[in-house]
Amino acid sequence: MSAASDGPAGHDGEATMADVAQRAGVSVSTVSRTLRGLSSVSPKTRGRVEKAARELSFAVSRSASSLVTGKTRRVAVLTPHLDSWFLGAALSGVSAVLREADLDLLVYSVPDLAERTAFFDRLPARRNADALLVVSFDLTTEERARLDELGMPVIFVSQHAPGRPSVYIDDAEGARRGMRHLLNLGHRRIAFLQSSDDTGFSWSSQARLTGYRQALEEAGLPYDEELVHYPVVRRRRGIGEAVGHLLSLRHPPTAVFAESDEVAIEVISVLRAARIDVPGRMSVLGFDDHQLAEWLDLTTVAQPVVDIGRAAAELARSIIEDPDADPARHRVFPTRVIPRGSTAPAAAPTEGARREAGAARPHDI
Template identity: 40%
Template sequence: MEKATIKDVADLAGVSPSSVSRSLRGVGGVSAATTERIRAAAESLGYTVSPAAYRLATGRTGTVAVVMPYLTRWFFAELLGGAEAVVREAGLDLLLYHLGDTEIRQRYFSSGILRKRVDGVLLATLALSDPEIHALRSLDVPVCMAGTEVDGFSSVCIDDVSSARRAVQHLVNLGHERIAIIAGDPREPMHFTVPPRRRDGYLAALKAAGLPAGPDLEAQGAFTVEGGEEATVDLLARDVLPTAIFAECDEMAFGALRVLGRVGLRVPEDMSVVGFDNHPMASYFGLTTVAQDVAEQGRMIAWHLVRSAQGNGAKPVRLRAPTHLIVRATTGAPTRRTARAILAGRQPAVAGAKSDSARRSSRPARANGHDPLTRPPMARPAGNKRLATTKEKKG
């Protein structure tokens, strides 16, 4: 009942293994009566085909690989979730690969770990180098990408450029004239392709509106809350301040909100903020943002991958997922008072705004101590009082 082989089933049903195989596979050539006998025998034995034997005999693995640069970040977790559902539904196995640091990435692509192992590969937003692309091609299985487009591979993307442009256009429409961007750091180890595209959209909107752009309206940071904080702190130290900030992703926007709250700038009265992604916490903060359905993108591309992995000679496609702007409470018309003037009346609290991310990533010490009263420098909440009243004034 446990590890029955096809021969056991054949014996019990009084036929040959070939007939069992044909019957179970449904390729025909087996009479209805025999099929039923075989089905019953297999059922009673709790028979399962051995994947290993199946793979060896057929040459197909019934497996797809999903390769992710991050597992815990919202976008990737969401994408993975969507893809998993489709892959499982198709009866395929999902092999998960996490590309941690560059070293692992190196090892991964050089030694063909996936060779003979999968029928298809799904990569998430990695900018691939030429050797990497070559390595993937030589796998000789369909490759699909999410968030990036590569010649010869299928992909699903949102239109980052026009989406970002739309978000910034929203700020323009509200009357903003000095719109800053806090952008992803191009030195990002995983070489995201997204940040530059969103910046292009930002620039396009400014250009179309005839508004100023340039280095003094740009700041960079990691694609995280802390990165957003650092970029915003940087921005607030400039000579002339913007009246609105476009964050390339919601996490960065959260960081911006926190810094703004800490220095006493009201949102949106003193500064508008718009994010990108519609992260689950975005509605929590009332963040105006560009929404995309990442799980759906995972489903779309996984569906395509499954199709091509199963041999239907599907040509590479480029899928586009829709986005839409969600206007919430962090954007509004600019006031005449400049942020600089507002800040002038307060103490410059910006200095202490260094991230405590380093501390948090260390392992928990003092496992059983009592109330160590750990109070990190950043232990101050975000948001501010004015924000809470925004809705009433507007509504």
């Protein structure tokens, strides 16, 4: 039986708040307080109102609720694109928390500089959400100033924004951990592949190159620009060319540290196509702990991506509920190295490589 035929209803046949109030025997304001979850309603009254709402198939619209509360019950996410494992995993964590809190998720994807510019010109999130999560990419000073004009909390995810709420890992420290693993296996010629693309975005994971350099310095090893490359991650040929360059060096590396598991997986594919044994001749280390990493036996520096998404959503929810709380609160997640079958002790160096590396004396790692 429809709500319209079972009692009074709105002109369009759908139940109204007044219908719910009449059926429950309470005032319209009591229905409003109940459906907004306010604690001023007794459990007995709340039960009657919720039962009446179910019987009439009544649901509170977000727009109507926002007029009363000033809240949209939505959290927006700003992300460069949606076709990477990391972003998908982070968003799954975000959405799980928002569902539990009865909050909606609104996603803005800006895959190129033109759409990014348009977003900051128009600020479509204004009045459409109660908080904004900025995931993974760096903002300019001007862009941060524009977001301040939104009049809503802005939480930075997978990056540390000083003075602003942030949820992130220490990318440099994670890279140092990965490098120490390779150094402890006896590797001294270690390449680093820092992914790039043609969108012009600056990624927060760039700090991993800093950790790579710091680990070399700790070990007393020189930084060699020939061992660092920036392949375009969206083109398989770019990674193939980077690996080809490394293999053509007079003294090629014995290990490759890839900035992400997605790059590391492609590196292994290229090496095996070239009949280069992994890890016998070349060890490969990734970063992230992608869902395929365990299946492909990839050694990696793991970060809890889903947990980072959950923590970001929880932080957004807490700031929405208590806007006067510390605006600079943040949460840092640890990283850990997971050894698998893609890394092994370094093969004995050739005589030429030993002479070339003679200036770099052994250090305890």
